[in-house]
Amino acid sequence: MAANATQHIRNIGIFAHVDAGKTTTTEQILYRSGRIRSLGSVDAGTAQTDFLEVERSRGISVRAAATRFSWQGMTINLVDTPGHVDFLSEVERSLRVMDGAVLILSAVEGVQAQTEVIWHALRERNIPTLIYVNKLDRIGADPMGTLKQIRRLLSPLAAPIQAPCGVEDTFAGISSVLRAGSEPEETKGYLQLLEETVAEQEEALLNYYLEHGTLPMEELTDRLPALTQSGAIFPVLFGASGRGIGIESLMEAMVTLLPAPTAVMDGPVSGVVFRIERDSAMGRIAYVRLYSGVIRNRDSVFNETQQIEEKITQIRKIDGQKAEDVGLLEAGDIAAVCGWNQARIGDIIGCSDHVPGETRLAVPLLTVQVRWSSEADYPAVVAALQELADEDPLLDLQWLQEQRELHLKVMGPIQIEVLTHLLNHRYGLKAEFGQPSVIYKETPAQTGEGFIAYTMPKPCWAILRFLIEPGERGSGLTYSAAVRSERLLDRYQNEVARSVPEALQQGLFGWEVTDLKVTLIEGEHHVWHTHPLDFALATPMGIMDGLSHTGVKLLEPMLSFRLSVPEENGGKLMNELILMRGEFDTPVVRQERMEIEGKLPVATSLDFPARFGSLTKGRGVLATFFAGYQECPPDVSAERVRRGVNPLDQSKYILAFRNALAGSK
Structure with missing residues (x-):
């Protein structure tokens, strides 16, 4: 493994809850590194990384934006991710290819809902993280309060390496707590927190600290990079990005404390596509993080996910809206590849040997129907939405x-607004979205068997018997086969295995069936009459026959919530929660505020965040997170119109399937 070649590279993601100042911070970094000549503004719609028209007009980041700059001899690939929960999928994809992270919080709002979601994802992937507390010049900024909140809600290993000088309108800058000498009084509390956190990592250091009441400054400075990179400590920095205060020390920490990528230079090509864009001249552009090997212009590269090979026409290094043809991408680095017209997000390039797995954060809980304004637009709307998907x-x-219907899964109302905007501005199309409805799921109510003997009309022969059992909540689908290959050839068994997940996309009520174990316990083919597609046809009929015997339970998506309201609003809020079928723990009263934690069904609480503000006169704090699916009460029912013919109507289903095959020839 040739790691030295990547020592000059850093792949860093910038993450935050919406409005914490993430894009402004990125803009300042690019300006101070000399990458851009003048500062853009989110409010004015001139930020370098807000390159979509909708981002400029709305002042929010919708897509992750990759940019690149140099600082102190280092090349930093920086990915500015969206902060709004509706665009969590962009955060999810960026996490997969980052080696280090900067998590930005506002010193006024502190730890917010999205901050916690991102934090848990960063910890799940063990990504070394710097925490940057922004907006210290704002009214209401509370740096020490925010730091205590970070240590309570995120991690007790968060430790300040700086202290703010003043706050709100007296905020004058920051001072490092790592400089030897007489510390100003205001930095002592911050230094003590750092020393205690570092001392707890090692017995010898702890003994020294207990004996002397302090740690040697050079000891702290020397150990900080290794402690940060191992996740033993999360350095906290401060600043006011709008005024450019704290930016250069943040950049310094990014290159000295966050790790270089590990890369296999002389290994086989191994990488992942984490983002797709379109360019008017070059067509589809695939952003690739390479973990092993090297790719060059005009190379033909194997796409393992799709089992195809595609030729590279150009490799570009992208800086916001600027691009440069570099002709080469080496392990450890990120670049945009042109020429791969079939590439999709998540595709593994070359082999999967060195590519890390995915982190699932974003779970769309709503479905919407798209309607177009004129019949003539129908084909164009289909094509545009296929491109956006x-x-x-x-x-x-x-x-x-x-x-003639189009349906999309979405995260929330802001995403619907953005899709409307994109269709209008990018494609010149006017489309409307129906009211969002909740995505339910189904699960078997008990154990049972499904059987199908598809032997007529000839030529065909496929006999299958499935055992269907309920699984644990959140387990998804577990499929196995217990049939000898002489009874059912492996190639036919493979067709069944491929068809089972498809067959479970629509259950008895039209929703996806999940949390179950399906076992093929009997199978038979015919030497003369069987064709592999017979099993593609028979499998849905066998599965649906099984579900008709087991029956199904309806599952609904749940949100876990945490809210804090003035004590006088508590009674009204609890009544609201009960009306929404909420479950919650005994409320806790702290300093004249009531804190409540519990769970809410998504279906009953769609408008709750909007109503919450008026219920608490703007003085409440609400955080919600997806908490999985759970069984609906008996009085809740939800059925979705089935797409296509129901496999339970076997004769009609066979006819429809065979006609489709005849039509495709």
Whole structure:
């Protein structure tokens, strides 16, 4: 492994809750590194990394933006991610390819809902993280209060390496607590927190600290990079990005404390596509993080996910809206590849040997129907949405051609607004979205068997018997086969294995069936009459027959919530929670505020965040997180219109399937 070649590279993601000042911080970094000549503004719509028209007009980041700058001899690939929960899928994809992270918080609002979601994802992936507390010049800024909140809600290993000088309108800058000498009084509390956190990492240091009441300054400075990179400590820095205060010391920490990428220079090509863009001249552009090997212009590269090979026409290093043809991408680095017209987000390039797994954060809980303003626009709307679904696969576009319907999965109302805007400005199309409805799921109510003998009309022969059992909540689908290959050839068994997940996309109520174990316990083919597609046809009929015997339970998506309200609003809030079928623990009263934690169904609480503000006269704090699916009460029912013919109507289903095959020849 040739790690030395990557020592000059850093791959860093910038993460935050919306409005913590993430894009402004990125803008300042690019300006101070000399990458841009003048500062852009989020409010004015001139920020370098807000390159979509919708981002400029709305003042929010919608897509992760990759940019690149040099600082102190280092090349930093910086990815500015969206802060709004509706665009969590962009954060999810960026996490996969980062070696280090900067998490930005506002010193006024502190730890917010999205901050916690991102933090848990960063910890799940063990990504070394710097915490930057921004907006110290704002009214209401509370640096020490924010630091205590970080240590309570995120990690007790968060430790300040700086102290602010003043706050709000007296904020004058920051001072490092790592400089030897007589510390100003205001830095002593911050230094003590750092020393205590570092001392607890090693017995010898702890003994020294207990004996002397302090740690040698050079000991702290020397150990900080290794402690940060191992996740033993999370350095906290301060600043006011709007005024450019604290930016250069943040950049210094990024290059000295966050790790270089590990890369296999002389290994096989191994990388992942984490982002797709479109360019008017070059067509589809795939952003690739390479973990092993080297790729060059005009190379033909194998796409393991799709089992295809595609030729590279150009490799570009992208800086916001500027691009440079570099012709080469080496392990450890990130670049944009042109020429891969089939590439999709998540595709593994070369082999998967060195590519880390995915982190699932974003779970779309709502589905919407798209309507177009004029019949003539129908084909163009389909094509545009297919293109947008390539850029964000979680949209999961469902095009029901017979019913002439289009359905998308979405995270929330802001995403619907942005999609409307994109369709209008990028494609010149006017489309409307119906009211969002909640995505339910189904699960078997008990154990049972499904059987199908598809032997007519000839030529065909496929006999299958499935055992269907309920699984643990959140387990998804577990499939196995217990049939000898002489009874059912391996190639037919493979067809069944491929068809089972497809067959479970629509259960008895039309929703995806999950949390179950399916075992193929009997199977039979015919030497003369069987074709592999017979099993693609038979599997849904066998599965649906099984579900009709087991029956299904309806599952609904849940949110866990944490809220804090003035004590006088507590009674009204609890009544609201009960009306929404909420479950919650005994409220805790702290300093005349009531704190409540619990769970809420998504279906009953769609408008709750909007109503919460008026219920508490703007003095409440609400954080919600997706908490998985759970069984609906017996009085809740939800059925979705089935796409296509129901496999329970076997004769009609066979006819429809065979006609589709005949039509495709």
